[in-house]
Amino acid sequence: MRDHWDNCVTHFDQDATRFIDEYFGDGQRRCFLMAAAGFDPRSPIIPNLLSTALRDNLHALFIREERGETTDEFLRESADQNEAELRKGIPNSRVEPITIFDPADNAPVGGNRLVALLRGMALPDGTTDIVLDMSALSMGIAFPAARILLEIAERSEGLNLHLMIASNPEMDVSIVGEPGEKVQAVRGFAGNAGRETTLPKARIWLPQLAKKRGAALERIKASLTDLYKVCPILPFPARDPRRADRLIEEFGEEIREEWEVDPRDFIYASEKNPLDSFRSIEMLKKRYDKTVKDTFDPQLILSPVGSKVMAAGAMMAAIKYDLTVQYVEVLRYEIDETAPKAPKMDIVHVWLDGPIYNGYAQQ
Template sequence: MRSHWANCITNFDADVDDFVAEYFADPSRRVLLVAAAGFDPRSRRIAQMLSTTLGDRLSALFIREERPNPSAALLARADENEAALKGIVPDCKILQVEIFADDSAPVGGARIVKLLGEHPVGNDVTDVILDLSALSIGVGFPAARMLLEDCETAANRAFHLMIVSNPELDDRISGVSWSRPSPVKGFSPPLEADGERELAQIWIPQLARGRMPALTQIGVVIGRCYKICPLLPFPSRNPRRADDLLSEYQTALVDEWAVDPRDVVYASETNPLDCYRTLSTLKIRFDRTMAGTYEPRMVLSPAGSKVLAAGALMAAIEHGMAVQYLETESYSFDDRPTLPGAPSDMTVHLILSGPIYSSYDETGRT
């Protein structure tokens, strides 16, 4: 059990810059950054921040998620970001990950695990950082699990998550979903009752703008649920975001999923630990309630905000939850200039494992 996760070291916005400048100033620290090199305008932020402090003590694996028939505009953006990242971190490799196989099956998760296995973390690396900002769930979640488990087996290596989040920017990115949902690589424990007890599933879809068709398809594949508990971002920096999502999803919530208003789950849009704690508490209470009567299963479907997705990732790893996801075939991006006064990016940093927690006991206290 990772008892320290409930109160793990977390930094936000300006404190992230301060942490990087102080923690990585130690000349003994050597860092491997794993991040996306796609079209997302947030792709360079973390690499630039780290490079400023670390210089040649920073190496990187940059992931290019390749999907069929990308638009020329997005391909040009991705090429520009890749070239810039090579300049920011000269000691880097580009890992090209084909998201779909020849038969159109989504295989991005299996391929990133294979590629990371072919590029093991060097023995001199003291810190591994996964930048989730521009990685898809199907690639980012398997990469996070593999890197975390690798760091946990190393005596003196820390594992960090970093995210540059902007919900308003997320709303400007839309995609065409694949035809059939599938479990994320490494997050597919059995979903069928394995004994005399009947299966009781709770499905927690993370509501996000424009994702209703994808979540509806996922719900059909998951099938019968004991409860459906939609996850809403609240509090959020747009006070009406949760209300807007409830309005957008009204048909699904009422007519298709028959959600009891008391079953709606809320988690902070800015703090992944709030999502992690909320989902962990729900899982523990559900298992306790169903013990001896039903076979409990909890299924997560992250979408939209990577901050909430990071909390879902932690809960899924810690409690063995399933993650059901609908891969995106292609993206489109509204690249109109940002208006003056528009909300700025948020930065989040977490340390999930490392020597810093060596003195924690089972209750998470030093």
């Protein structure tokens, strides 16, 4: 059903903005957008592009992720300003606060609450397209949303599903999250890790290396058993040609001592194209299954904690092959003002599902 994902329609940067203008601006489209209403400066970018093209034909659901009390007034004010801009730009919209942690025991519950919200939601009449804007949504919200919206699109005749991202890797580095204590699977992405089998498990962990994400990855690694090997995912090609080298340097001790990574086991995926990470994980999955068939129970465990573009490809692979996605929810965020800044914003569009793929046959 999702065989077209290895070669699906994508647009980047100027081609992506041109696609939005021409496709959504033809007057025939009725679009439902799901995006974030948070402090991240990327929150309004995709909504503003769609609003310009669609005008009154755009309806939106904006998720405001609430992580309890924050002492950072700048982040709170930024979120309020983004929310006000989004409400003004898209009158046919509503903002839904999602409490990420249960106040009673601080357990991560954001994914469950998002799922309950979407399960009870009805699309506006005449909707032709759904857009999921992952630019400023956390993994614990974006991944469950993608799975549910994909299910809606696949069972609805004539409905298109688009994934869009306003990407800025340098901004990802500047937004620093304090990881919580509990390691868990993303809601809807437990995969086959708990299935019963008579074969011994052989797990491969694919952590996406990202600057200042070491604490989160260490907690995830400590929770995993029966690991056969660790295959870190590095951004290459990347806007900064040395980004992968710097990450290897930052995670040097873990790579050499704790994870015992063979140099041949690194996975390199484009920082710009989500299909690159999707195809890399897909290829590893197929080869590993074939290699250990009838001897081990093969399992791939993903931890995409960095670039949203690379994470989107991992999400697609996890959905298609029912893979486990392990993560640690973020307690609170802060901005690292010393991080390098890059004003250029990359725009990514992936056409996940729709009539355009009717009759697709994998070659």
